[in-house]
Amino acid sequence: MRMRLLFSKDGPLTYVSHLDLVRVWERTLRRAEAPLAYSGGFNPRPRLQLAAALPVGHTGEAELLDIWLEKPVEVERFGRMLVPVLPLGLAVRQIYQVSLQAPALQTQVIAAEYRVTVGWGRAVEQIEDRIRCILAAKELPQMRRGRSYDLRPLIERLWLVEYDARSVVLGMQLAAREGATARPEAVVEALDLDAGGEVVIRYHRRRLILRGHVDGC
Amino acid sequence: MIVEQNCLDRILPTVQKPGRYVGGEYNSVVKEWDAVSVRVCLAYPDVYDLGMSNLGLAILYHTLNMLPDVLVERTYLPAVDMIAAMRASGIPLYSLESRHALSDFDIIGFSLPYELVYTNVLEMLDLGGVPLRSAERSASHPLVIAGGHATFNPEPMADFIDLFVIGDGEEVIVELVRAYQEVRREPRDVQLLALAGIPGIYVPRFYDPRYHTDGTIAAIERLSAKVPLPVRKRVVSTLPPPPTRLLVPNVDVAHNRATVEIQRGCTRGCRFCQAGMVVRPVRERPVEEVLDAIEEILRHTGFEEIGLLSLSSSDYSDIERLVEAIGERFGTSHLSISLPALRADSFSVALAEAVAKGRHTGFTFAPEAATERLRAVINKPIETDQMLRVAQEVFERGWRSIKLYFMIGLPGEQLSDVRAIADLTLAVYRIGRKVHGRHAQVNVSVNTFVPKPHTPFQWVGLEPAALIREKQAVLQHGMRGRGIKLDYSDNEATLLEAALSRGDRRLGSVIERAWKLGARFDAWDELRQISAWTRAFAETNLSPDFYAYRQRSVDEIFPWEVISTGVSRTFLLAEYQRSLHGETLSDCRELRCHHCGILVSYGALWSATWRCPQLVREVCKHENASLVL
Numbered sequence: 001m002r003m004r005l006l007f008s009k010d011g012p013l014t015y016v017s018h019l020d021l022v023r024v025w026e027r028t029l030r031r032a033e034a035p036l037a038y039s040g041g042f043n044p045r046p047r048l049q050l051a052a053a054l055p056v057g058h059t060g061e062a063e064l065l066d067i068w069l070e071k072p073v074e075v076e077r078f079g080r081m082l083v084p085v086l087p088l089g090l091a092v093r094q095i096y097q098v099s100l101q102a103p104a105l106q107t108q109v110i111a112a113e114y115r116v117t118v119g120w121g122r123a124v125e126q127i128e129d130r131i132r133c134i135l136a137a138k139e140l141p142q143m144r145r146g147r148s149y150d151l152r153p154l155i156e157r158l159w160l161v162e163y164d165a166r167s168v169v170l171g172m173q174l175a176a177r178e179g180a181t182a183r184p185e186a187v188v189e190a191l192d193l194d195a196g197g198e199v200v201i202r203y204h205r206r207r208l209i210l211r212g213h214v215d216g217c
Numbered sequence: 218m219i220v221e222q223n224c225l226d227r228i229l230p231t232v233q234k235p236g237r238y239v240g241g242e243y244n245s246v247v248k249e250w251d252a253v254s255v256r257v258c259l260a261y262p263d264v265y266d267l268g269m270s271n272l273g274l275a276i277l278y279h280t281l282n283m284l285p286d287v288l289v290e291r292t293y294l295p296a297v298d299m300i301a302a303m304r305a306s307g308i309p310l311y312s313l314e315s316r317h318a319l320s321d322f323d324i325i326g327f328s329l330p331y332e333l334v335y336t337n338v339l340e341m342l343d344l345g346g347v348p349l350r351s352a353e354r355s356a357s358h359p360l361v362i363a364g365g366h367a368t369f370n371p372e373p374m375a376d377f378i379d380l381f382v383i384g385d386g387e388e389v390i391v392e393l394v395r396a397y398q399e400v401r402r403e404p405r406d407v408q409l410l411a412l413a414g415i416p417g418i419y420v421p422r423f424y425d426p427r428y429h430t431d432g433t434i435a436a437i438e439r440l441s442a443k444v445p446l447p448v449r450k451r452v453v454s455t456l457p458p459p460p461t462r463l464l465v466p467n468v469d470v471a472h473n474r475a476t477v478e479i480q481r482g483c484t485r486g487c488r489f490c491q492a493g494m495v496v497r498p499v500r501e502r503p504v505e506e507v508l509d510a511i512e513e514i515l516r517h518t519g520f521e522e523i524g525l526l527s528l529s530s531s532d533y534s535d536i537e538r539l540v541e542a543i544g545e546r547f548g549t550s551h552l553s554i555s556l557p558a559l560r561a562d563s564f565s566v567a568l569a570e571a572v573a574k575g576r577h578t579g580f581t582f583a584p585e586a587a588t589e590r591l592r593a594v595i596n597k598p599i600e601t602d603q604m605l606r607v608a609q610e611v612f613e614r615g616w617r618s619i620k621l622y623f624m625i626g627l628p629g630e631q632l633s634d635v636r637a638i639a640d641l642t643l644a645v646y647r648i649g650r651k652v653h654g655r656h657a658q659v660n661v662s663v664n665t666f667v668p669k670p671h672t673p674f675q676w677v678g679l680e681p682a683a684l685i686r687e688k689q690a691v692l693q694h695g696m697r698g699r700g701i702k703l704d705y706s707d708n709e710a711t712l713l714e715a716a717l718s719r720g721d722r723r724l725g726s727v728i729e730r731a732w733k734l735g736a737r738f739d740a741w742d743e744l745r746q747i748s749a750w751t752r753a754f755a756e757t758n759l760s761p762d763f764y765a766y767r768q769r770s771v772d773e774i775f776p777w778e779v780i781s782t783g784v785s786r787t788f789l790l791a792e793y794q795r796s797l798h799g800e801t802l803s804d805c806r807e808l809r810c811h812h813c814g815i816l817v818s819y820g821a822l823w824s825a826t827w828r829c830p831q832l833v834r835e836v837c838k839h840e841n842a843s844l845v846l
Contacts (some may be wrong), residue, residue, distance in 0.1 A: 012241025015229055016467045020236065024467055027243075027519030038551055042576045046551075057230045085519075087243040087467070200227055 002102070003067045003078060006094040010059040013089030018053035024087060025050075025065060031085035035120065037068040051105040051208050052112065052176055055183070060205035064097065066105050069089040107178070111156055111209040114172040114184045118193050126164045127170075130191045131158055140190050151190055154182035176208070218318045220311040225510065228302040236468035237265035238299060240291075240313030242466040244517065246278075247314045248288035255394050255401075256279055257289045258322040258359075260311050262329070262337035263740065265293040269464065270472035272526060273365060274328055279460035280387055287394055290314035290322075292345075294337050297744065300344065306596040310345035319345025324397065325359045326379070326390075329367040332717035333710065333740035335374055338363075339732040342377070349729065351379045351422065356405045360397065369450075369495050370670040370777035373717050375421035376725030379405070380412055383590040383780055384450030385481075387457045388419045402737050413444045417451030420444065424779055426722055432763055434721065450495070454822040456481055461513035474522035474555065475514045479507055479539070483528035484770065484806045484828060486813075488596045488796055489585070489624065491669035492528055494789070495782045497815045501807070504535045508542055515550060524555040529558040531568065532806070534828070541573045557581075561599055561607045564811065570614055577615040578659075582607075583622035586630075587637035593799040594629050596792070601641065608645045612652040619645060619659050625688045625705075626680035628665040628796065635688045639695025646701055655700070663692055663705040667715045670777040671697040671784065673792035679715040679765040682708050709747040713739060715765035721776035724764070726757045785814035805830060 009021065026046050029036055038044035051064035051206065073081075079095050086092065119187040120127065134140065135158060140151040157173035170191075184203050229235035251254065259277055261268030268274065274291070283716050290312035303310070309318040319325060325347065327338055339349055347361065348354050363374065364382040371381040382389055392415050400408045406422075411421040423444045427435040439446050448658035459477050466473060482499035483492065511523055520700045543554060554572040559565040561582045569580060584604060586592045592599060611619060617801070623638050634774060642661050649657025665685055668674045681778060717724065727750075734749035754761055769775070771790060778786070788811070795802060805811050810830045816823075823829070 012236070012239040014469060015235040015239050017236070020468050023469070026521065030519035030521065031243075031516065033516075036551075042574075056235065085243075087465070088241040089467075093447055124637055200223070202226070 001069050001072045002100050003073075003075070004096055004098045004105075005065040005067065005070065005092055006160070007063050007093045008061040008093060009054060009089060010053060010061075011061055011089035013058055013087070014059050016057050016089075018050065022048060022052070024090070028085055028090065029067065030088060032081040034067070034081060035069050035071045035073065036042070037070040040185075041165060045060065047126050049105050051210075052109050054205060055203075058203040058205060062093070063205070064105055064205040064208055068100075071115045104115065108210040108212075109176050109208050109209050111173055112176040113157075113206045113209065114170075115161060115173065115204040115206050116172060116184050116188060117200075117204070118168055118170065119166060119200045120168045120193070121166060123208050124160070127163075127191075127193070128160055130193070131160060131170075134158060134187070134190055140191065141187055144186070151182060151186055154180060155187060158187065175210070218309065218321060220316040220318065222310055222316075223526075224306060224308055225316075228306055229797035230297075232302055233297045234266075234297060234468055237293070238295065238313075238506075239374050240316075241521075242313075242467060244462045245291075245464055246282045246289075248282075248287070250315055250317065250640055251545060253288045254286045255324065255398060256317075256322045257287060257324045257326060257394070258317075259289060259291050259317060259350060260325055260327045260329060260338075260341055261293045261318070262334040262341055263294050263738075264296050265468075266451045266470045268293040268328075269466050269470040270474075270476070271328060271330070272476050272478060273330075275460050275463055276457075277326065277386055277390055277475070278464070279462065280390060280457075281394065284391065285395065288314075290317070291838065292319060292341070294341055295344075297738070300340070303344065310341055317356040318511075320347050320359060322359045323401070325361050325393070327361070327363040327365075329363050329365040329374065331740070332367050332373070332714050333726050334367075336373065336716060336732040336737045336739055338377060339729065340737045347684070348367055350376050352376070354379070354405065356401075356403065356408060360405075360408070362393070366492065366495070367718075369491070369780055369782060370418055370718065370720070371421065372426070372722045372756050372776040372781065373720040373724040373728060375722045376729070379409060379420070379422075381419040381421070382451070383417050383419055383448060384782075385453040386451070387453055389415060393418065410441060410777070411439075416445075416449060419448040419780065421722070426776060426779075428721075434776055437774065437779050438774075447779055447825050449781045449818065450783065451496070451691045452783070452819050452822055453500070455824045455826045456500050457704070458506065459502070459510045462517045463520070463631040464515060465556070472524065472788070474524050475518055475520040476506055476524045476526050477510050477514070478502065479530070480527035481531045483532065484804050485529060485532070486792070486802055486804065486811075487585070488594075488673040488792055489627065489666055489669075491672050493786050494672050497782070497784060497813065498819065499532075500824070500826045501534060501828060503826070504539045504542060507539060508546060511543065511547065511552075515547070515552065521551060522553045522555060524557065527558060528561070530556045531558075531562070531565045531808055532804075533543065536568060540568055544571065558583075561604050563607060563610060566607060566610050566614065568609075574842045575615075577617065579620055580611045580616045580630070581617045584641070585622065585624050586634065587623060587641040588629060588634050590799060591627060591630060593801050594796045595624075596796070596801050598801045603675050604641070604779045605644055605648065607654075612649050617653045617656045617658060619649065621659065621661045623661065623663045623664055624666040625692075626685055628674060628677045629799075630680075632688070632691065635691050636695060639692055642696055642701060657700055658702070659693075659700065660702045661696065661704070663689070663703065663707045664710040665708070667711060667718060670775065671780075671782050671789070673789045673796060675719070675775065675789065676769040676771065676773075676793055679712070681766060682712065685711070707742050707745075710739070710742065710745060712761055712765055713745075713747070713750060716761035717764075719775070719777070720764050723757075723759060727759055730756055781818070783813075783815045785812075785817075788813045 036046040047068035049066040141150045154175040161169040161171045226550035363378045400411045482496045646659045731753035736749035
């Protein structure tokens with residue numbers, strides 16, 4: 001059977017890479033004594049799929065993981081096995097069964113919503129102006145790994161969520177389809193907020209938007 | 218001082234692998250700072266990636282965490298980029314658990330596994346806000362202690378470490394913490410004098426080495442009648458149960474697996490091997506205990522691989538039964554087993570096959586020398602024909618790659634012995650070619666022999682660099698072509714390691730000066746700054762050649778003889794002399810006791826897990842003193 005987990009990743013796991021996170025999940029599930037299904041070959045690995053890589057330094061509150069089990073387990077029992085052995089920085093918010101025939105998670109993600117916290121001591125209107133500029137732009141040419149691309153069509157939504165005297169929180173909904181993915185860093189760069197240098201920026205993925213599921217999952 | 222998350226969040230995105238600096242590993246223990254009486258920080262003087270797999274630290278972490286009134290945390294040497302970022306932001310070296318600065322702890326315990334980490338210790342103390350020299354610290358500073366293999370010659374680090382814990386640490390670390398609680402309000406000198414009374418503890422400030430004009434030691438004197446001379450290493454009678462709530466790293470590290478120590482010590486008696494001499498007697502962990510530990514580890518950690526640790530896996534008495542039982546009990550758990558340090562015989566190949574379960578990643582042999590003559594000198598006798606037969610077997614069973622370990626610069630080595638390394642490698646490769654064609658691979662690692670304290674070769678000089686270079690050229694010339702990969706040691710690192718290994722207390726000034734000039738990460742070829750060392754030696758009027766290259770006379774007093782390993786000087790000297798005649802000495806498990814001295818010194822601790830010969834034990838038990846056999 002196939003289980004889907006909605007989980008959050010933060011705390012010490014904020015600074016763990018995508019590949020390392022896969023191993024953290026493997027070991028967590030082995031501690032839970034989940035009846036994992038393994039791949040074949042001489043070096044069998046548990047069959048797991050994460051929906052979308054979360055870069056080192058980003059937190060996430062609605063990440064998705066598919067787990068294949070070799071024998072059925074009740075969803076509730078699965079949760080009871082898992083919760084006591086979760087490492088600091090992982091929390092399971094929801095577990096449900098999905099069809100074995102369901103398409104791979106990675107192919108279903110079309111967009112992601114972020115909250116980006118930026119240290120900001122100046123007038124908030126400046127930020128609002130810049131957001132307007134970005135949204136009004138016809139194109140936003142950017143360079144990534146030596147290739148140029150247009151960031152603008154990848155920004156689906158961009159808004160100011162809240163602010164106080166020291167920081168602002170930006171909301172972003174960015175395309176995350178295969179071959180058409182925007183990074184929140186690129187948007188921050190386009191907003192030109194980082195010019196001051198020592199600005200703390202926190203990246204938080206609020207939800208993943210799947211094909212045909214407007215509200216995430 | 219606690220390092221705040223906000224401070225770290227500012228620098229962590231700018232450094233490589235930031236997950237190393239935040240802790241939070243599964244099974245790490247965070248006790249309440251104010252709820253305990255003694256706070257210990259275990260410090261590993263190299264990067265997290267290497268320190269996380271150190272079993273000694275895992276054992277001490279577990280042992281100390283069992284004490285309800287003690288907390289123990291960890292710190293590692295940050296990588297170069299993180300050190301720079303921390304210094305730029307004024308962030309001190311902190312513990313991963315509670316993020317307290319190093320200077321906040323009562324006790325800082327360094328692990329010193331080998332000599333090339335000495336400058337890293339200074340870097341960590343400095344980054345942690347702790348004065349470097351023992352003499353500069355008072356009772357208001359942390360007590361800085363050290364243990365590990367390199368401390369069998371503690372002298373080069375004597376200026377910086379308040380006390381050394383020599384030998385097995387499990388029991389003495391608890392005694393140390395308890396004794397510290399008694400004297401914590403006393404001045405540092407009083408504290409240290411009290412702690413020096415615990416067997417296995419060496420407090421350098423109470424000893425005074427006197428030198429001859431030629432720089433050799435005239436005498437080692439005690440400055441207090443209350444301290445022992447020599448300091449005898451600690452030995453645990455039986456191996457305490459292994460830690461099973463092992464830390465599970467969140468980021469990838471070297472040897473990213475669980476470890477169970479199945480045996481401590483080795484009776485083979487290879488004359489170059491320091492571990493084989495200083496970690497006696499051999500103590501085995503019973504099969505059932507190993508199996509139960511594996512089960513516990515799987516449940517508590519989720520590791521998918523377990524390494525069965527020992528100096529010589531093939532010599533564990535019940536190794537066949539153990540491997541079989543692991544297969545029976547954990548065959549369906551998707552668990553892989555690694556069995557290091559196998560000998561070159563059919564028995565070992567069969568063992569490796571049994572744990573490999575079809576995954577033939579690579580097979581490793583360490584003949585160390587390529588001719589039977591030289592293998593007799595180092596007391597690692599094995600016939601070349603047998604080695605080739607075993608290589609054949611390994612390739613035929615499905616391994617495509619064999620790794621061979623050799624040494625050059627061994628005492629009595631001739632150019633023909635070095636050519637034989639190339640010949641043997643080629644012979645092994647040709648066998649592989651026949652079985653696997655172009656897929657066959659032989660990796661050869663040729664290290665330069667560094668004479669170590671407390672071994673039969675402690676008297677010999679490091680081979681001059683010019684000769685070593687010539688030998689390396691011979692190897693390179695003799696092993697060209699596809700399918701063979703050769704690597705050998707860096708000659709600058711070798712000289713440094715040799716000088717520090719058999720150094721005396723005067724090297725403290727060199728180490729400090731080299732560190733001030735920028736030396737650190739000396740074990741890293743790409744980061745080592747040898748010019749800092751060259752200058753440091755020159756400025757302190759000491760020569761690395763004196764420590765490294767000099768052949769010692771048989772009656773020279775060595776700086777490390779302030780420590781006793783239980784293996785007698787008489788035995789080491791006899792072994793050295795036998796080596797000169799190419800005489801081997803059998804494994805004492807197989808025939809009879811060779812009176813290395815362990816039973817005389819530690820016979821009273823004998824337990825059924827020891828692998829010392831029975832006959833001698835009986836004598837020992839009854840007479841409990843000198844042996845006449």
